[in-house]
Amino acid sequence: MAETENTVTISDSAVRRVRELTAEGEFAGKNLRIAVNGGGCSGFQYEFSFDDGPEDDDRIIERDGVQVLIDTMSWDLIVGSELHFAEELIGSYFTLQNPNAASTCGCGVSFSIG
Secondary structure (H helix, E strand, C coil): CCHHHHCCEECHHHHHHHHHHHHCHHHCCCEEEEEEEECCCCCEEEEEEEECCCCCCEEEEEECCEEEEEEHHHHHHHCCCEEEEEEECCEEEEEEECCCEEEECCCCCEEEEC
16 A cells, blocks of 8 residues: 555645745744535535644644644545645635545535545
8 A cells, every 4th residue: 555545645836835824924833724524515525724733633744844734533534635735717725636535526625425
């Protein structure tokens, strides 16, 4: 089994954007948090927020000094994914390329497990 199947990876674009957002201003010194919540048009939805520090049940992934926090319940649904920051005509946003998702909505914010 490949190492990436047991973790969540962070793309170059996501590292750059998290660094920019946490360098100064309201998110200075914070970590990006990924959570999965019930809801959305496909059953589950991703939530991206900034947090001061890890909770007791968090998994911490790190790349090039950027830390991302993921709670244990969410981890099981996104392990093997890659965090990416997309810049498109419709806007800029964090997204997960999640191999566990059987289907996703058009905007990529919600997904279902097959």
